[in-house]
Amino acid sequence: LDWWHADRYCEQRFAQLLVEPQGNEQDSFSKLLHSHHIRGSVWLNERGGVLHKPKRRRNHIVPVLVFGDKTDTKYVKVLSDFPALPAVTACAHLQWDTRTQEIATVFSYAVPAFINEFQLRGFVDEEGFVRFALIVHEHHSPYLPVFRADGQWHHFCVTWQQENGTWAIYADGKRRASASGLCAVGSAPQAIYGQGTFIIGQDQDSLGGSFKEKESFSGNITDLHIWQKVLSMEQIEKVRSCWVVEQDLLFRWSSNALEVESTVQEVTAQFLCPGPVEECRVFEVGSSGFGYASCLQTLPFICLYRKDAYWQLKKAHLESSHSLVGHVNMLAERTVIPESIFTSDVQDMNLSVALGALDVLATVLKERETSVLEPSDLLSVLQLLKQVSDVEVQEGEELKMLERLGQYYVEVIELILEEQNIETWSSVSQVIRGPMAVVELCDRMVSLLAPLLTAGRTKIMVQHGNVGLHRVVVKNMWFGYSSLQRCLSSTGSTAVFQNTAASDGGQKYLSTVVGTAVISAALLSDYQEISTSVRYRLQHHVQVISMCFPWVFLLHVSPDAGGMWSTAGCSVVTSLPDSTACFCNHTTNFAVLLQVYNMQRTTKEELTLQTLTFIGCGVSFCALIVTFILFLAVGVPKSERTTVHKNLIFALAAAEALLMFSELAKTHQVVCFMITAFLHLFFMAAFSWMLVEGLLLWSKVVAVNMSEDKRMKFYYVTGWGFPVVIVAVTLATSFDKYVADTHCWLNIQTNVIWAFVGPVLFILAVNTFVLFRVVMVTVSSARRRSKMLTPNSSLENQIGIQIWATAKPILVLLPVLGLTWVCGVLVHLSVIWAYVFIVLNSLQGLYIFLVYAVYNSEVRNAIQRMKDKKKA
Numbered sequence: 020l021d022w023w024h025a026d027r028y029c030e031q032r033f034a035q036l037l038v039e040p041q042g043n044e045q046d047s048f049s050k051l052l053h054s055h056h057i058r059g060s061v062w063l064n065e066r067g068g069v070l071h072k073p074k075r076r077r078n079h080i081v082p083v084l085v086f087g088d089k090t091d092t093k094y095v096k097v098l099s100d101f102p103a104l105p106a107v108t109a110c111a112h113l114q115w116d117t118r119t120q121e122i123a124t125v126f127s128y129a130v131p132a133f134i135n136e137f138q139l140r141g142f143v144d145e146e147g148f149v150r151f152a153l154i155v156h157e158h159h160s161p162y163l164p165v166f167r168a169d170g171q172w173h174h175f176c177v178t179w180q181q182e183n184g185t186w187a188i189y190a191d192g193k194r195r196a197s198a199s200g201l202c203a204v205g206s207a208p209q210a211i212y213g214q215g216t217f218i219i220g221q222d223q224d225s226l227g228g229s230f231k232e233k234e235s236f237s238g239n240i241t242d243l244h245i246w247q248k249v250l251s252m253e254q255i256e257k258v259r260s261c262w263v264v265e266q267d268l269l270f271r272w273s274s275n276a277l278e279v280e281s282t283v284q285e286v287t288a289q290f291l292c293p294g295p296v297e298e299c300r301v302f303e304v305g306s307s308g309f310g311y312a313s314c315l316q317t318l319p320f321i322c323l324y325r326k327d328a329y330w331q332l333k334k335a336h337l338e339s340s341h342s343l344v345g346h347v348n349m350l351a352e353r354t355v356i357p358e359s360i361f362t363s364d365v366q367d368m369n370l371s372v373a374l375g376a377l378d379v380l381a382t383v384l385k386e387r388e389t390s391v392l393e394p395s396d397l398l399s400v401l402q403l404l405k406q407v408s409d410v411e412v413q414e415g416e417e418l419k420m421l422e423r424l425g426q427y428y429v430e431v432i433e434l435i436l437e438e439q440n441i442e443t444w445s446s447v448s449q450v451i452r453g454p455m456a457v458v459e460l461c462d463r464m465v466s467l468l469a470p471l472l473t474a475g476r477t478k479i480m481v482q483h484g485n486v487g488l489h490r491v492v493v494k495n496m497w498f499g500y501s502s503l504q505r506c507l508s509s510t511g512s513t514a515v516f517q518n519t520a521a522s523d524g525g526q527k528y529l530s531t532v533v534g535t536a537v538i539s540a541a542l543l544s545d546y547q548e549i550s551t552s553v554r555y556r557l558q559h560h561v562q563v564i565s566m567c568f569p570w571v572f573l574l575h576v577s578p579d580a581g582g583m584w585s586t587a588g589c590s591v592v593t594s595l596p597d598s599t600a601c602f603c604n605h606t607t608n609f610a611v612l613l614q615v616y617n618m619q620r621t622t623k624e625e626l627t628l629q630t631l632t633f634i635g636c637g638v639s640f641c642a643l644i645v646t647f648i649l650f651l652a653v654g655v656p657k658s659e660r661t662t663v664h665k666n667l668i669f670a671l672a673a674a675e676a677l678l679m680f681s682e683l684a685k686t687h688q689v690v691c692f693m694i695t696a697f698l699h700l701f702f703m704a705a706f707s708w709m710l711v712e713g714l715l716l717w718s719k720v721v722a723v724n725m726s727e728d729k730r731m732k733f734y735y736v737t738g739w740g741f742p743v744v745i746v747a748v749t750l751a752t753s754f755d756k757y758v759a760d761t762h763c764w765l766n767i768q769t770n771v772i773w774a775f776v777g778p779v780l781f782i783l784a785v786n787t788f789v790l791f792r793v794v795m796v797t798v799s800s801a802r803r804r805s806k807m808l809t810p811n812s813s814l815e816n817q818i819g820i821q822i823w824a825t826a827k828p829i830l831v832l833l834p835v836l837g838l839t840w841v842c843g844v845l846v847h848l849s850v851i852w853a854y855v856f857i858v859l860n861s862l863q864g865l866y867i868f869l870v871y872a873v874y875n876s877e878v879r880n881a882i883q884r885m886k887d888k889k890k891a
Contacts, residue, residue, distance in 0.1 A: 151165045654881050
């Protein structure tokens with residue numbers, strides 16, 4: 020294959036063209052090629068070079084003709100004898116004057132028989148394109164757009180041959196128009212007559228004269244060459260790169276071969292050729308040396324795999340059931356997707372084949388019984404998408420087929436980005452570094468839609484689900500938050516960030532995630548991308564620190580090697596709770612990344628909080644122990660309520676004691692692990708008995724549903740059985756992720772913390788509802804009692820009674836129902852809430868001592884009975 024197709028072949032198979040061997044590698048590599056009977060030259064991919072066509076250009080010093088304004092006097096005559104031409108090619112570089120939309124003659128060749136024997140003329144249309152028309156034997160082709168009227172240098176070639184009057188117009192290396200029949204009608208085609216006059220910049224109305232201002236050329240022109248044959252695409256590419264094709268050259272651009280009218284300015288300029296260097300690197304197998312050959316030459320080539328990617332491809336192939344591939348090929352009645360990436364031949368992929376393949380593939384993906392793709396299936400789909408995006412659309416192909424191709428392409432992309440395929444993307448991370456690869460594929464696909472744009476249709480939009488393509492002078496793509504974001508978060512290797520913000524004094528950086536849709540934008544000029552500044556706004560779901568990031572593909576490695584998010588050239592304009600506006604000085608793929616932080620307090624604040632915690636827990640622990648001893652020692656009558664109180668006090672005291680000394684154990688891994696497990700158990704038990712307190716209160720005040728014996732059994736199961744089960748399950752499922760890195764408590768960076776937070780939130784919700792119902796019942800009872808006992812009391816007195824009826828149960832029940840822990844939800848917002856939370860909960864034991872011991876009538880009566888007995 021030629022270099023471009025060889026490179027494309029390797030890239031489609033998740034490899035890259037062979038890189039130049041270094042040092043001792045050359046001899047061993049040459050022997051390896053000999054053993055496989057490979058001789059001559061093989062293509063090389065230069066180290067550090069990108070896989071697209073090289074951007075290097077030749078500096079070319081040439082005479083440039085400056086025609087300036089349109090006049091009827093300025094002209095340049097070619098001093099060369101012209102023979103009869105059965106075939107001809109004329110090429111040049113020119114800058115078109117965009118100030119006028121009148122017809123301009125680039126060159127005209129006249130003979131006595133036909134004044135308009137061979138002529139090229141053009142004008143700027145209303146959409147800003149330069150349209151060219153070719154005239155041969157006074158027969159006129161239609162005016163067709165060839166390049167944008169942007170004041171830049173453009174290269175053009177026109178070809179014509181006697182057989183069938185076939186002609187073509189090329190601009191900037193691409194064929195813009197072609198047809199046949201540009202010849203005399205009703206007679207045998209004639210060659211272009213010889214011995215004529217060739218004029219640059221004017222239309223000859225008589226042989227060598229009779230110029231008209233309105234048809235004259237204005238602008239600059241250089242490097243005009245004429246051949247007496249039709250050049251091939253390879254040769255036109257060479258000419259565009261300022262290399263002269265010597266074979267059948269009729270006129271070579273030179274000041275000495277031109278008669279320049281005095282008012283035409285002639286300058287010598289250093290011209291930067293627009294075309295790439297057409298020679299590509301080769302390895303000479305016989306001599307073990309290196310050289311260059313025409314990139315369009317057909318040579319053997321070798322695809323190079325990274326080891327980790329190769330073994331992952333092999334593993335995916337060996338473990339594959341080939342069900343998807345077999346089903347697709349069966350429905351298509353041909354080999355649409357080869358069973359092996361390594362052994363597949365070069366497929367002849369054209370528009371019709373590509374359309375049929377994607378149609379069948381989309382159908383199979385939608386109708387699959389198991390929606391999860393196998394790794395080999397995902398790779399096969401991506402390989403087909405690569406081949407389709409590289410299809411070369413030929414002139415005259417049906418545009419409806421092209422639009423349908425875009426629709427199927429987007430549909431397949433959406434299907435492989437579904438949430439259930441996250442693990443599959445991760446399993447091929449060495450081959451494809453994340454789903455951003457599909458963004459690059461879609462970008463290629465958008466470029467294929469160019470022929471759909473016409474004067475009557477200036478926009479194209481293709482959308483399926485959360486993925487869409489929008490093709491106009493500006494091309495856009497978008498990948499909804501629900502499509503790419505989940506897959507990106509699962510492929511850690513692609514999450515490479517440059518210039519991310521550092522932590523400040525009040526926050527600790529945790530992670531950076533894609534928080535919005537991913538969009539891609541590029542500005543086109545004459546089908547070529549140009550960089551420009553862009554402002555955009557993206558909505559996100561979370562209010563955290565947001566930054567504007569473009570995605571940079573690592574094309575020097577491989578398009579499949581992924582890339583990175585980089586802040587280069589982008590800044591935040593405005594940041595709102597639900598959206599962020601960004602400004603970038605270039606176009607590429609964009610997203611807003613959300614940087615997740617937790618509160619990082621100062622050393623002084625941490626020391627203050629630790630001191631408060633230790634003092635509060637110490638006071639609380641002492642108060643709980645005293646309360647527990649009182650319940651045991653003074654002979655408080657046994658009841659459901661006192662039993663529940665004692666269990667709650669014991670669990671809470673044990674948790675407080677462990678919490679006070681947990682800081683001392685954080686340097687000992689085993690001890691720290693055991694303390695964490697017991698802290699988890701006793702705090703869960705404390706909350707479970709708080710739940711029992713709520714259920715007991717409900718049974719006493721609101722409704723009675725079961726006998727006392729059955730209730731106590733249920734309460735013990737809830738109070739101790741429930742915590743034991745939660746701790747055991749958590750340890751069994753998350754043993755390695757159980758303990759935090761910096762202290763003896765559950766790991767908040769993983770889902771382990773929800774083994775505590777989840778049940779606690781549930782208990783607090785239940786107890787809040789219980790308290791609400793108890794307050795309602797208490798207030799209602801107080802109102803009825805007030806009306807019966809003091810029917811004539813004042814309104815102020817009744818309001819006071821109801822306020823006390825509301826406040827009393829709240830004050831009494833808050834500590835045992837654990838509702839002060841609601842403040843824990845607000846701790847992350849401010850350090851003030853942390854102080855409030857510590858004060859309320861570290862003093863929970865003291866509060867229980869005061870309410871349920873000091874001011875408890877049962878305890879006081881029991882103490883009084885002890886005093887009376889002692890006196891007696």
